[in-house]
Every structure is written in C-alpha cells, then in structure tokens.
Amino acid sequence: MKPIMAIAATTVGEAIRRRVLLVILLVGLFFVMAAPGLSVLSARQELTVLKSLVLGVIQLTSAVIAIVLTVYMLPNEIERRTIYTILSKPVLRWQFLVGKYLGAVAALGIMMSLMTVVMLLMFVIQVQVRDFNRLSELVQGPAMFFVQMSLLAAVGIFFSTFVSPLVNFFLTGGIYMMGSLFNPMFETMASNPNMSGFAKNAAWLVNAMLPNFADFNIQNRIINPESVIQNPMVHYMNLTVYGLIYIAVLLIAGILVFDRREV
Amino acid sequence: MKRRKNWLIGLLICFVAQGAMHRGAVYPTWKKYDMPKTTGIAVGLDPGQLLAAMAGFRELVAGILWVKADSFFDSGNYDAVLPLIRLVTWLDPHQLDVYATGMWHIGYNFTDEESRSDRRYLPAAIALGKEGAKQNPNTYEMFFETGWLWYHKIDDQYERAVGYFEESAKRKDMLQARHNLLANAYQRSGQVDKALELYYKLYDEADTRFADDGVFQARQIRDTIENNLDTLIVRMIQRGYFAQERKDGSFETGPYDVNPPFDVGYSVKLTVEEPKVVRFEGTWNVLPVGTRIRVVLKDANFPHSIAGGADWDWGDEIVMDPDANLTFMQDQFYVKNRRFNKKIDMSRDPTIYPFTSDEYIVEYYYNPRSAAAHMQDKFGFNGEGIADSNFLNTEVRPGQRVIFAQMKLTRDQLLRRGKYRDEVPVVMTKNFKQSSTEVRGSEDMIVVPNLRTIEKKPEAKPKAPVLSKPRANPIAG
Numbered sequence: 048m049k050p051i052m053a054i055a056a057t058t059v060g061e062a063i064r065r066r067v068l069l070v071i072l073l074v075g076l077f078f079v080m081a082a083p084g085l086s087v088l089s090a091r092q093e094l095t096v097l098k099s100l101v102l103g104v105i106q107l108t109s110a111v112i113a114i115v116l117t118v119y120m121l122p123n124e125i126e127r128r129t130i131y132t133i134l135s136k137p138v139l140r141w142q143f144l145v146g147k148y149l150g151a152v153a154a155l156g157i158m159m160s161l162m163t164v165v166m167l168l169m170f171v172i173q174v175q176v177r178d179f180n181r182l183s184e185l186v187q188g189p190a191m192f193f194v195q196m197s198l199l200a201a202v203g204i205f206f207s208t209f210v211s212p213l214v215n216f217f218l219t220g221g222i223y224m225m226g227s228l229f230n231p232m233f234e235t236m237a238s239n240p241n242m243s244g245f246a247k248n249a250a251w252l253v254n255a256m257l258p259n260f261a262d263f264n265i266q267n268r269i270i271n272p273e274s275v276i277q278n279p280m281v282h283y284m285n286l287t288v289y290g291l292i293y294i295a296v297l298l299i300a301g302i303l304v305f306d307r308r309e310v
Numbered sequence: 311m312k313r314r315k316n317w318l319i320g321l322l323i324c325f326v327a328q329g330a331m332h333r334g335a336v337y338p339t340w341k342k343y344d345m346p347k348t349t350g351i352a353v354g355l356d357p358g359q360l361l362a363a364m365a366g367f368r369e370l371v372a373g374i375l376w377v378k379a380d381s382f383f384d385s386g387n388y389d390a391v392l393p394l395i396r397l398v399t400w401l402d403p404h405q406l407d408v409y410a411t412g413m414w415h416i417g418y419n420f421t422d423e424e425s426r427s428d429r430r431y432l433p434a435a436i437a438l439g440k441e442g443a444k445q446n447p448n449t450y451e452m453f454f455e456t457g458w459l460w461y462h463k464i465d466d467q468y469e470r471a472v473g474y475f476e477e478s479a480k481r482k483d484m485l486q487a488r489h490n491l492l493a494n495a496y497q498r499s500g501q502v503d504k505a506l507e508l509y510y511k512l513y514d515e516a517d518t519r520f521a522d523d524g525v526f527q528a529r530q531i532r533d534t535i536e537n538n539l540d541t542l543i544v545r546m547i548q549r550g551y552f553a554q555e556r557k558d559g560s561f562e563t564g565p566y567d568v569n570p571p572f573d574v575g576y577s578v579k580l581t582v583e584e585p586k587v588v589r590f591e592g593t594w595n596v597l598p599v600g601t602r603i604r605v606v607l608k609d610a611n612f613p614h615s616i617a618g619g620a621d622w623d624w625g626d627e628i629v630m631d632p633d634a635n636l637t638f639m640q641d642q643f644y645v646k647n648r649r650f651n652k653k654i655d656m657s658r659d660p661t662i663y664p665f666t667s668d669e670y671i672v673e674y675y676y677n678p679r680s681a682a683a684h685m686q687d688k689f690g691f692n693g694e695g696i697a698d699s700n701f702l703n704t705e706v707r708p709g710q711r712v713i714f715a716q717m718k719l720t721r722d723q724l725l726r727r728g729k730y731r732d733e734v735p736v737v738m739t740k741n742f743k744q745s746s747t748e749v750r751g752s753e754d755m756i757v758v759p760n761l762r763t764i765e766k767k768p769e770a771k772p773k774a775p776v777l778s779k780p781r782a783n784p785i786a787g
Contacts, residue, residue: 095405096373103370141317230337234345254337255329262336267344270369271404273449273483276343285335292328299321303314 050138051146058120058150063157068112072158075108079165083173095270097174102188102266105162106195110223112158113196116151117203118215121305141302148204148298152197159196163189188266191283194290195263199223201297202258208305226260229253258293262286372401376408388419392630399441409442410455416630417463422659426641427463430632430662433624435459440626443477450481454488461495465680466619468499486516486531490538497542498679500692500709502551509539545683549690567687568695572596576603576701576713578674579738585726586657586665592674592742594645600682601645603674603713605654608638610669610718617706617714618675635666668721672737674701676713700741715739 062068082100121144124130133143163186170176170185202222206215233254236242242250263286268274276282379394395412398405417435420428439456446452457474460467475492478484489512496505516532546552550566562569578592594601606619614621619640639662643650656663678689678696689696693711696702703714722728723735 095407096376099369099373099402103367103373107367107370230340231345234341255333256325259332259336259340261344262332262340264344264368266369267402267404270402271406273406273446273451274343274404276339282336282339285331285339289328289331289336292324292331296321296324296328299317299324303317303321306314306317 050136050142051149054133054138054143054146055150055153058147059154059157062116062151062154065116068116068154068158071108071111071115072161075104075162076165078104078108079162080169083169094174094176098185098270099266101166101169102185102192102269105159105166105189106192106264106266108162109155109159109192109196110199113151113155113199114203114216114219114223116154117148117200118207118212118219120147120151120204121207122212122215140306144204144208144302144305145298148201151200151204155196155200156193159189159193184269184272187279187283188269191263191265191286194287195260198258198260198263198290198293198297201294201301205297205301205304208301208308222258223260226258227264228261229257230259230261258297262289368401372398372405372408375401376405383415388415391415395438396628396630399438399445403441403445406442406446406449406451409438409446409452413439413442413455413459417459422656422662424655426639428632428662429620429622429638429640430636432459432464432622434628434630434632435463436623437626437628441628443474448481450478450484450488453478453481454484457495458491461491461498464619464622466677467621468495468679470623471495472499472501487534490535493538493542497691500679502542502546502691503555506539506542506546509535509542513539545687549687550694551691554694568690571695571697571711572688573697573699574676574713575741576674576676576698576715577739577742578715579736579742579744580672580717580719582719582723582726582730582735583653584657586663586724587653587655588724589651589653590643591649591651591744592643592739593649594643595648596645596685597648598684599644599646600685601676602642602680603645603650603676604640604642606638606640606671606673606675607654607656607719608671608673609636609667610671611667612636612638612671615671617703617716618673618677618712634661635664637663637665637667637670639663665721665724670719670721670724672717672719674713674715675706677707677710678712679710700739 079101082097082104121130124133124147130143134140166189167182167185170182176182199219203215203219206218210218233250236250237247265283265286268276268279375394376398379391379398382388382390382394395408395415398408399412402408413435416431416438418427420431422428436456436459439452439459442452443456453474457471457478460474461471464470472492472495475495479489479492489508493505493508493512496502496508513532513535516528516535520528520532522528548567550561550564550568553561553564553566573595575593575595578590581589581591583589588607590605592603594603604618608615608620612620613636614624620638639654639656641652641654643652656665678686678693679691681689692709696711696713698713701713701715702711704711706712706714717737719735719737723730726735
C-alpha cells in the first residue's frame with residue numbers, strides 16, 4: 048500500500064504543476080463565475096439556466112481534465128525514462144499503475160472540489176441561495192460527475208498502457224461519447240419493431256459491456272426540481288458501486304496489458 | 311503465471327458484476343427517470359451543439375439556447391424563438407418554464423397589425439402544452455398552463471379547460487389559490503353543482519389550514535373562498551338554478567332574474583369597403599356595456615372547424631409553422647348604446663390572411679357562458695335568459711342557448727375582384743335596419759338586475775317568441 052500511496056502523492060504533485068491542466072481549470076472557473084451575468088431571464092428560469100450552465104461547465108471541464116491528465120500518464124513516464132527508476136525499486140507494475148490512477152483521481156478530485164466550492168460561493172453570494180438543502184442538492188451533481196470522471200480516467204489509464212497519447216485522446220473521448228449516447232440509442236433500437244432479434248441482442252450486449260456514462264448525468268433533476276425520483280440516495284449508491292466495479296475492470300485489464308508490455 | 315490467472319478471474323468477475331449492476335439496478339432507474347422521452351435528431355442544432363448534446367451536455371446546450379431565445383425575444387424576432395423552443399424542450403423536456411413560456415409565446419404573441427392573434431398557431435401551443443404535461447406528469451404546472459390556454463385564450467369548449475384543471479388539481483404541488491380557477495371553469499362548462507361542491511371542499515380545507523397555521527395568508531385564502539362561495543350561491547338562487555334543478559315548475563313561474571328571456575335583437579351588416587377591409591355594423595339591444603360578440607372569418611373548408619371558431623386540438627405533433635394557405639380571423643364587437651360598428655383591416659398582413667380559398671364563412675357567436683358576470687345575471691349560466699327572434703341557437707353548443715349567425719363570402723367579394731371591383735359587396739341579416747346610434751325609449755332596454763334593484767325591477771316582456779332554432783335563412787344579401 049505504501050508504494051501505491053507514494054506514487055499517488057507524486058502524481059498529484061505533478062498534475063497540479065502541469066500548466067495545461069491549470070489553464071483548463073482556470074477557464075472552467077472563469078465560466079462558473081461568469082455564469083450569473085446571464086441575469087436576463089425570469090427569476091426561476093434564471094436559476095434553471097444558471098444551474099444547467101454551471102453544472103455543464105463543471106462536467107465539461109472535468110471531462111477534459113480527466114482525459115488530458117490520464118492520456119499522458121504512462122507514455123510520459125516511459126518517454127522520460129523515469130519509469131525505470133521507479134520499477135527498479137521494490138514496486139510492482141500493478142502498484143505503479145494503481146498509484147498513478149489514484150494520483151490522477153485525487154488531482155481530479157482537488158480540481159473538481161475547487162470548482163464546486165466556487166459554484167457554491169457563487170450561488171450563496173451572487174444568487175442569494177442560502178438554503179442548506181438546496182445547496183446540498185447542487186453538490187450531488189458534481190459528486191456524481193466525480194464518479195463519472197473517475198471512470199473516464201480509468202478508461203484513459205487503460206488505453207495509455209498500450210496506445211500513444213494522441214490516439215488515446217480520441218479513443219477515450221470516443222468511448223465517453225459512446226457511453227453517453229448508447230443508453231438512448233439502445234432504447235430506441237429495443238423499441239423499434241423493425242430491428243432484427245440479432246441486432247437487438249447485439250445492442251443489449253454492447254450496452255451491458257460499455258461504460259455507461261449517461262447513467263451519471265443526474266443533473267436534470269437538480270436543474271428542474273419538479274422532476275422527482277424515488278430513493279435518490281439508493282440510486283446514487285448503485286451508481287457509485289457500478290462506477291467502482293467498472294473502474295476495477297479497467298484497472299485489472301490495464302494491469303494485465305501493462306504487465307506484458309516492454310518498457 | 312498463477313498471479314496472471316488470478317487477475318483474469320478477477321477481471322471476469324468484475325466484468326460480469328458491472329453488467330449485472332448496470333442492467334439490474336442502474337439502467338431501470340435511468341430509463342424511468344432520465345431517459346429523454348423525445349426521440350429523433352433535433353434538426354436545427356449546429357454540429358457543435360449536437361455533439362455536446364450527444365456527449366451528455368443536453369442541459370448545458372439547452373441553457374445556452376434558451377439564453378439565445380431570450381435575446382431573440384427581446385429584439386422582437388419572434389419567429390426565431392420558435393425553433394429554439396422546440397430544441398430546448400427536446401434537449402431538456404423537464405424545463406417547465408420553457409414549455410410554459412413557449413406556449414404563451416406561441417399562443418399570444420403572434421399578432422397582426424391590429425393586435426389580433428394569429429390563431430393558426432394555437433394547435434402548436436396546445437400540442438406543446440400536452441407534451442409538457444406528458445413529460446412532467448409529477449407537477450401540476452403544464453396541466454394548469456394548458457387548461458389556462460383553453461380557458462382564457464380559446465375561451466370556448468370549457469370542458470377541455472376543466473379536464474386539464476382537474477388533472478392539475480390532482481397534483482399536490484398545485485398552488486392553493488389556483489384551485490379557484492377550476493370552480494370558475496366548472497361554471498363556464500355548465501357544471502355549476504360541481505363548482506359549488508368544490509368551493510365547499512376548498513373552504514373546509516382552507517378553514518382547517520387557518521385553524522392549524524393561523525397565518526394571515528391562510529385566512530386570506532379562506533376568506534376569498536368564502537366570498538366566492540357566497541357569491542355563487544346568491545347567483546345560483548337569483549338565476550333560478552336551484553329552481554330549475556327542482557323541476558317542479560317553480561322556475562317557470564318564479565321571479566328569477568333570467569325570466570322572462572330577453573330578446574337581444576341581434577342584427578348585422580357586413581360591407582367589404584376595400585379589398586380585405588370589412589366593416590361590421592349591427593344591433594344588440596343590451597344597454598349596459600360589457601357585451602363582446604365574437605366574429606370569425608375563416609376558409610369555408612378550414613380544418614377542424616366548429617361553429618363560432620375551430621377545435622384547436624389538432625393532435626400531438628408540434629408544427630411550429632402554420633399552413634400558409636389557411637385564413638382565420640377572430641375578433642370581437644364591443645357594443646355601445648346597443649350598436650356596434652367595427653372596421654377590420656386584413657390587408658396589411660398577407661401572411662396571416664392569405665385568402666387563397668374560393669369561399670369564406672363569417673360567423674357571429676355570443677355564448678352567455680363567456681359573458682361577464684353582470685351579463686350572466688340576466689342571461690343565466692347556460693343562456694336561459696337570452697332570446698333572439700332570429701339567431702338563438704341550441705344546436706351548435708348542446709345544452710346551451712347561444713346567439714349564432716353565419717354568412718358566406720367569396721374570394722372575389724373579399725378581394726373586390728371581378729364584378730365586385732365597382733360594386734361594394736354588402737351582406738346583412740334580414741332584420742338589419744340602418745339607424746342612428748341614439749338610445750331609443752326604455753321599453754326595449756334590458757335592465758340588468760342586481761341585488762339592490764331587484765325589488766324595483768320592471769317586468770320586462772320578451773320582444774319575440776323564444777325559438778330554439780333560427781328561422782329559415784335570416785341572412786339576406
């Protein structure tokens with residue numbers, strides 16, 4: 048456990064020092080803070096649009112950070128040859144990979160927390176939302192995005208074990224898009240009477256295999272409080288468990304690939 | 311080798327577990343609550359917006375588009391708002407304000423140069439409301455908004471408004487004060503008993519709430535309901551509603567305000583003064599102000615046409631661009647000193663009034679259910695107190711006595727073409743008499759009863775026998 052934590056801590060430090068990530072973060076923070084400038088709509092609509100914009104910006108920024116952070120993770124270590132000094136010590140390859148992943152997730156968590164705090168401050172100071180329940184509802188969005196982005200980071204780490212950063216960028220982005228899209232697509236296919244049974248089964252299989260990022264998009268009921276859901280906490284727990292299991296799948300697959308890779 | 315085998319077993323277990331978790335626990339909840347219920351690709355999104363929407367940022371794109379719609383609205387570019395409303399509701403079907411604002415915008419804001427609504431948009435407004443209600447069944451708002459459109463804008467077929475208001479009243483989040491509107495809709499749909507029942511129920515609830523809370527607002531709501539309840543009971547008594555219900559002949563002989571029915575003496579003359587410019591002159595023997603007689607000019611084959619208008623519920627499809635070949639004009643005559651005289655100019659709005667049909671119908675329609683309360687005091691809840699020698703009609707709205715007249719015009723007449731280039735087209739009812747606007751003697755004036763004058767009320771006699779159908783072809787010209 049100790050080597051994993053040491054690698055994770057180093058990764059967090061590296062991530063925070065990377066200028067490209069800080070620039071993305073600053074752009075995200077700017078948009079979060081600038082969002083209340085759109086005070087042209089009706090009181091309720093203003094809040095609805097504001098929440099959709101702010102949560103959207105946090106999600107988008109986090110996705111870009113998660114991808115950029117992870118696609119370079121292993122290739123950079125290999126390119127700079129720093130991986131040799133690490134692996135020459137009593138550190139197993141799986142420990143290195145898991146440490147790198149945990150470091151990336153921790154850095155992501157720090158950046159997302161910062162954006163969430165700014166969002167809350169913006170709602171408290173500028174929009175005068177002082178109700179604790181409403182603020183805690185708002186936090187549920189970024190909390191689920193964090194699980195979503197941790198899963199996205201796992202996808203990035205998995206691909207970084209065997210493809211170049213540029214290819215990885217598009218692969219991870221593509222998987223994110225497909226994972227966001229496949230649920231509605233599958234549902235359309237399932238309800239289409241003209242689809243063959245084979246195609247429906249194939250769609251079912253792909254839907255069960257792909258990481259479904261759409262599941263974590265719970266912001267709609269935060270933006271529109273009139274749309275209620277039964278037992279939201281149970282649903283969020285299920286989502287988190289699902290996310291963790293899928294992260295485990297990707298990390299194990301990454302470990303298996305990385306174990307055999309010549310470095 | 312053994313360690314690798316263990317990793318593989320772990321991978322397999324986790325993979326199966328994630329699939330089971332997704333299909334068993336996560337996906338059903340997503341399908342129930344988060345699945346977009348509108349399908350298909352939204353034509354109109356630019357590639358970037360479509361990509362963002364596909365990548366799970368539907369709400370973000372919806373928010374940006376709605377801000378854009380708002381700026382179009384402020385600049386008066388109403389046409390540009392329409393596709394954005396559709397896109398936003400497609401992207402985020404839970405944005406109630408977009409549905410509600412969209413309905414209002416489509417239903418009310420498209421007007422001609424004389425501020426008459428372009429009613430060809432109403433089917434789209436209703437379809438949008440229906441979709442909003444379907445997408446947001448947990449909240450009362452879209453049911454209420456759709457009901458309001460029927461109640462206020464369409465102002466006819468009140469049973470439709472009642473249906474939506476009843477649905478909205480089933481939702482727990484319905485604002486207390488808005489329940490009163492259901493009682494009003496009941497009255498206008500002829501279900502006066504139900505209105506009374508509802509007021510009693512609302513009063514009991516409000517009284518309990520006031521006893522529990524003791525706050526001013528609760529008392530205010532209770533007192534308002536009490537006032538509405540008292541007023542309704544007085545009206546039911548004075549308009550002979552209870553006597554009618556007894557069916558023992560007491561209504562026919564009793565001194566109720568609606569007895570005897572008053573002949574309104576409706577007559578009208580239509581003159582096409584210039585191409586697409588029509589003047590209406592006519593009589594209405596009711597002296598107090600407040601009468602609004604509906605006039606409709608529409609294609610003879612206007613879709614879903616009904617007497618005095620159209621049935622505006624054309625289905626679930628939201629078609630934002632009305633058929634450019636349809637003509638439908640609706641306005642009202644305001645009666646002053648028992649006469650009306652109104653010029654309607656449709657020449658300045660060729661897109662709203664294209665006049666592409668060969669034949670047109672002009673309808674005049676007065677429904678006591680839509681009348682102001684002081685008119686209803688004489689005419690009754692369902693027109694019991696209204697009569698007309700020529701145009702009383704009990705068929706176009708079953709169970710009601712309304713005033714209804716119809717005329718036909720040709721395209722040549724309206725556009726002053728062919729032989730009408732020099733000859734002014736005039737169509738009038740046979741009973742129309744050109745006269746001055748001065749009030750004649752008091753013998754043919756209606757005295758609208760009220761609580762103070764009821765004792766002094768002169769015995770008005772009907773000017774003409776009460777007919778259930780108009781006489782054969784009372785329209786001349």
